[in-house]
Amino acid sequence: MKIVKHICAAAALLCGIASAQATGGPSFPYLLRLEHSTFENHACALLQTTGAFHLEIYGGEDVKVFEGTIPASDLLEIEGDLNSEEIVDLSQQQIEEPLIRNRHDELQITVLRGDGWQDLFFRSSDSQKPYERWLQPLTRWLDNLHRLPHRELSEDEGKNNCLPPKPIALKRRDADTPQSRVTPKTNGNILSAGPAAQPQPPQQPPAKPQLLSPLLSFYSLERQSGSAHESCVLFGENGMYRFEDRTQKTGKPVNTKVIAGQIKPDELQQLHELLDDPALAGIKHHDPPGGIVVPMMGDMVEITVSRRDRVQHFVLSSRFNHTGFAPFYGGDADSSAALPLRKFLSEHVENNSVGILDSRQRNGCSQAP
Numbered sequence: 001m002k003i004v005k006h007i008c009a010a011a012a013l014l015c016g017i018a019s020a021q022a023t024g025g026p027s028f029p030y031l032l033r034l035e036h037s038t039f040e041n042h043a044c045a046l047l048q049t050t051g052a053f054h055l056e057i058y059g060g061e062d063v064k065v066f067e068g069t070i071p072a073s074d075l076l077e078i079e080g081d082l083n084s085e086e087i088v089d090l091s092q093q094q095i096e097e098p099l100i101r102n103r104h105d106e107l108q109i110t111v112l113r114g115d116g117w118q119d120l121f122f123r124s125s126d127s128q129k130p131y132e133r134w135l136q137p138l139t140r141w142l143d144n145l146h147r148l149p150h151r152e153l154s155e156d157e158g159k160n161n162c163l164p165p166k167p168i169a170l171k172r173r174d175a176d177t178p179q180s181r182v183t184p185k186t187n188g189n190i191l192s193a194g195p196a197a198q199p200q201p202p203q204q205p206p207a208k209p210q211l212l213s214p215l216l217s218f219y220s221l222e223r224q225s226g227s228a229h230e231s232c233v234l235f236g237e238n239g240m241y242r243f244e245d246r247t248q249k250t251g252k253p254v255n256t257k258v259i260a261g262q263i264k265p266d267e268l269q270q271l272h273e274l275l276d277d278p279a280l281a282g283i284k285h286h287d288p289p290g291g292i293v294v295p296m297m298g299d300m301v302e303i304t305v306s307r308r309d310r311v312q313h314f315v316l317s318s319r320f321n322h323t324g325f326a327p328f329y330g331g332d333a334d335s336s337a338a339l340p341l342r343k344f345l346s347e348h349v350e351n352n353s354v355g356i357l358d359s360r361q362r363n364g365c366s367q368a369p
Contacts, residue, residue, distance in 0.1 A: 032082065033110040033162055034142050039103065044162035045142055051075045055145050056162055065158035068150030078141060082111050084134050090120060093363065098126045099228035099248040107135065213237035215306055216275065217365065218341065222299035226250045232365035233345060237306075239268040242365050243349045258362050261355035267348050274340050275305050283333050285314045300331065301338045 035044040042058040047070070055066040070078075081087070087109075105125040111118045122128045128135050216235040222228065230246045243259040263271070275281070280303075301316040316338050317331030 030112050030164060032078065032112075033108075034138060035106075035108040035162065036139055036142055037104070037106045041143070043142055043145075045145055046162040046164065047078070053145060054158070054160075054162055055142075055150070056159060057146060063155045063159050064146075065153040065155060066146055066150040067153060067158070068148050070145075070148060074141070077137065081134050081137050086131060087111075087120075087134050088113070088118075090131070092120060095120065095122060095127050096130075096254070097123050098254055099223075099230055099246060100250055101126065107139065109135075109138065213306070216271070217302075217304040218338075218345070219302040219365070220299065220338075220342075221301075233349060234365040234367075235271065239263045239265070239271075241349060242363075242367070243345070243352075244362050244365055245350065246362075256359040256362060258357040258359055259349065259352050259355045260357055261349070261352045263348050271344060274344060277340070279337055280305075280341075281307075281312070283312075283314045283316075283337070285312075285332050299335050301335050303338065303341075 029048045029050070030046065031049045032047040033044070034047070036042070044056050046054045051070045051072065051074075053066075053068060053070060055068075057064045057066075101124040103125065105122075105128070107122040107128055109118075109120045122135075213236055214234065215237045216233070218234075219232045221230050227247070227249045229248075231244065233241055233243045235241045240262045241260070243257075245257040245259075246254050248254045299318045303312075303314055303316070305312045314333065315331040316333050316335040318335045319330050
């Protein structure tokens, strides 16, 4: 529960493909998978290096499936957009999402690059805005793709969610990037019809190591009518921690605070006592229907504790056991069960002015300070 360096042009890319085929080296026929979803429209497309495309447009309960080939000039333009330095160098971790989103607008771009793939998921128009110069041509292309000459397939014959028919053994370019905590869009095998590829050993520079012995992961999300508050903390067994806090009011930018430090031995003992309280230690987790958490008003807390014999994971919610909220996930217990932990964090972590870091170092409390 709980998301390139500039290449001169299509001529060089096509030559590289031809060279790989001539020498018997690996070559992959796919260039791009694109999916865009708004309140009004939902479509996806899979584009091959030859210009051949597979397009699916969702309208209510029906899905229209088209296949055809785009002109060579369009293919050159798409490759130019995909190979812009701003997009090639972009990682999921750099995409800043607001806590309050005004409208539904999700865009997912998956690009094959050499022997790996780059997967970028924008959950809002706000996060797309810094890159709209390069993203808008792609969304316009997707919106107009059905106007090109094509053949239409029946839903039963052609619908495949714009995925390749056979597995592709590729590695993820940012395999060490942590997954999003709440309702991830994908588990990381968009362009593989089979199991996700195993993460590759980190290349230079090596990935920043995680805490060797994690003790507690605490994630909280609170939504009110005009504001939202997100916070997380990662504790190691040695008392080292990373704390991140994000707040936003409607129409305002997100305020971010990042703190790193280490609590004292007596405070660490106090934390252990809080975690060993039967009120927390006895909570058992139940997955929501379909594994999906529906965003809602109120608050939700996600906690993972490393214990001697197991790793305990559970979700607390202010909507726990509330009647009349059948579509929403109520969690495993009421969020009030986390009040002692919240008090501890407020007293020993959140106000550590000495450990304040640059907000650009935010990583979702996935790594050590």
